[in-house]
Amino acid sequence: MVGAESETVLPRVDEITIEGFREAFKQIIRLKESCGIKPILDNPSDLFERAKLYGVQYRNGAWGWASNIWHRSASGTMVINSDEELRHEHKILMLRVLEHILVQGPLIKVDGIVGKPGSRVELRCRLYCDPQFPDIAYRWSQLVFPGKPDEEPDVEVFCIPHYLGNPRIPGKDELLKVLRFPNHNYTIITCSSYQGEVKKAFLSHWILHAYRVGGTGEHAALREFTVKRKDGERKRVVMCIWGLTGSGKSTHGMYIWDSENAEIYREKFGINPLEYVSDQAIKNDDIVAIFEDRVIGSEKGSWTKTEGVTKAQIAIWRAAMSPKALHENTEFDENGNPSLAGKLYQYFGMKNRNARSVFYLEDTGYFNGDVESSGPLNTAIFLTPGYFTDYAWVKIVDPAFAAKVLADGRTIGHPAQSREIAGRVRFVSRYCLPFTMGVSSTAHVIRFYKMLRKRAERGDPIDVYQFNTTGRIIARYEWKKMRLGDEEVEVPEPIFSYTENGVRVPVGGTSPTIEETELFILQASRGAVEYEPHPIWGEKVLVPVRVEGLPDERLRELKPTTYLSLNEMKRLLKAQIRLSKYHLDKQCPGLPPEIYNAMDF
Incomplete structure (x- = not known):
């Protein structure tokens, strides 16, 4: 004893x-x-x-x-x-x-x-x-x-x-x-x-x-649907959506088109998504393992940020309003039911911006119990919100460029990450730096890059996109000097205002709505988007010039080149690239030159 x-x-x-x-x-x-x-x-x-x-x-x-x-x-x-x-x-x-x-x-x-x-x-x-x-x-x-x-x-x-x-x-x-x-x-x-x-x-x-x-663990949601393409063929879309908390990963990773929100698309864009989409499935909300032949989810439930969710986001709404949901820091309404409005509870004097709910994926109505994909990944979306140079949506053709976007993990801080960094431009490698250990972020990036390159070489490329969800096109900014190690550089800083609740928000610019981004996902999957080369990066990155259903004037508002001269755009991008390399040297060191320098011009 x-x-x-x-x-x-x-x-x-x-x-x-x-x-x-x-x-x-x-x-x-x-x-x-x-x-x-x-x-x-x-x-x-x-x-x-x-x-x-x-x-x-x-x-x-x-x-x-x-x-x-x-x-x-x-x-x-x-x-x-x-x-x-x-x-x-x-x-x-x-x-x-x-x-x-x-x-x-x-x-x-x-x-x-x-x-x-x-x-x-x-x-x-x-x-x-x-x-x-x-x-x-x-x-x-x-x-x-x-x-x-x-x-x-x-x-x-x-x-x-x-x-x-x-x-x-x-x-x-x-x-x-x-x-x-x-x-x-x-x-x-x-x-x-x-x-x-x-x-x-x-x-x-x-x-x-x-x-x-043998895989790579990624901070990404997994969603599937079958789409009728413009050429009449049907395609099963196996889609992963990367992003940090507050960037829209759950919003778009668990988005479902249904008869109710289809009315929004009829009214705004003159289309009915349900004429093109079938067999929608939610597979995973947060962390997935990607292999060459499959994507496999980690959990059978979801722990999702729910403040601000509306009935138009039908899957999340349905699960969050279920009597089986298990909430955290989620307020109540005048009837004593869970409220996602973010009006009652507060944290350090700020209205709640990180209500959370554990819910069962089955309660979304679009989960069949299997967190494994039906086939290999064929669509990858990086949510990279920014303030200065980002289009609402671009398609990335070059695998090395796509790997650089992943390695950067550029985003905008949200109170759910930390209240101190809310609204600030951040670089968080792979959108996953806090959860990466044991092997380097570099090892994960290189493995994913090899998957992208292998698929491209055999003529079956993964469609890769970068979205500016919660950022601005473009915010007002001013140039300021800052030190990066021993070097002094000039970088753009957004100009912020503060709401009466103390929330830091950028001044100026526009952002795509949830429905506009989902329209782009639908039409890009259908082959109903026309592109042109990026004005600086050329054929590596393609910029949409026509999205079926989206008015041309609105698409023009979602392009930074509408507001910036080419010289100013280059100056902003050079500052962004310099910042990204400074953070890559710390967070993702030793990348192959073709990835590390993929954005150089």
Whole structure:
């Protein structure tokens, strides 16, 4: 029997190792068991009932919970690859977690599978969650596939959402909250009760797993439909849509044309999408594994940002309004039902811009239970919102250029990422940098580039597009000097105004509506878009000159060249390319020259 003394189970801080943390955890479990203390609640059947004690029940029967932080703690996360990288601060946090587990009541253990069960990407996952947060454990269990409690897990996550006197990240004025150990297959989460920490912890390990089994793990939604092309042929569209939170990935990844929103298209564009589209399917909302022959989703549910969603986005609306939906930071309306309006709740004085819902894909009405694509990827869309040089939509012909867009991961910050960076131009490699570990972003980009090039060489290219969804064409800006390392450069900075709710918004410009972008997706898939070479990049990138149903004047408004001289456009692009390379050198180093320099002119 293990003696009931802390010295027998808790290592000294200087003795802590990555594997030693796990061994100490097991020692705590054995000690409690030997003393007649229950250490674990093993996949408890009453987990939902436990969670209800902390929740809000809406009038429609759905439940919701609050989190103390309303976005992921990316800046408080560190990836540790080996014991040699462990610093004193890391060891302090690891010890504090062990000390808390020793004192705390039985941890909730939940087993689940991420990745289609039985497929090459199946990953057995086990969550140990502080018992004061049963809602986190329950909601995660509803996102993933049923687990295998009797088998050893591939990955473990220890979720202790308390402040534990956390140390600062070495060399930074930022609390250390999350530690990931990719080569030892576990993650530690503290401080935050935001559901996304647990979800993305497992998905970060799954992205690495997808790479290890020959694919590339991508921050992208998966959607399919069959379209009747202009030539009369029918094509099954297997579409992935990349993007960071707040850029429209869920909006377009789970978009469905139906009889209600078809009226919008009849009225605005004079077409009925349902005359061309059939067999629509939602496959996955967030993270996918892409292989040469298939795309495979990670989860059977969705954890989707829902504020601002309307009935026109029928699939998301239907699932979010289901009595089975499990909400987070989602307000209620005057009738006591869930509201997606973003008018009641606020965070740091700003109206809510990150309401979230765990819902079942089956409740969208367009999910058949299979998260695997019906065939290989044939359409790739990168959501790259910007303020200065971006068209609403372009088609990318050159595989190296497409790989550069992916490597850049250029986007605009959203409060769901962090309230401090909302509205700012950002470079987040592969739209996936916070979730990439174990192998470099460069390795993922090169593997995807080889897929693109192979398909192009055999005459079956993947159609690649870049969309400016939540950006502007074009915002007002001013040139400012900034330092990039030892170099001083001039870059454009958008001019912002602030709403009465404190939301930072760019001044000037226009943006495509959701329906305009979906019209482009439809017509591009049909072969009903005419293009011309980009004025600077030429045949590498094609610019639409006619989109069936979209008025020519509106298309003209969605082109930056309507507002910029060619010389100013070149100046803006050169600044963008310089910025992108500065960030690539840090986030995605060692790219082949044909990718790194693909945008040069």
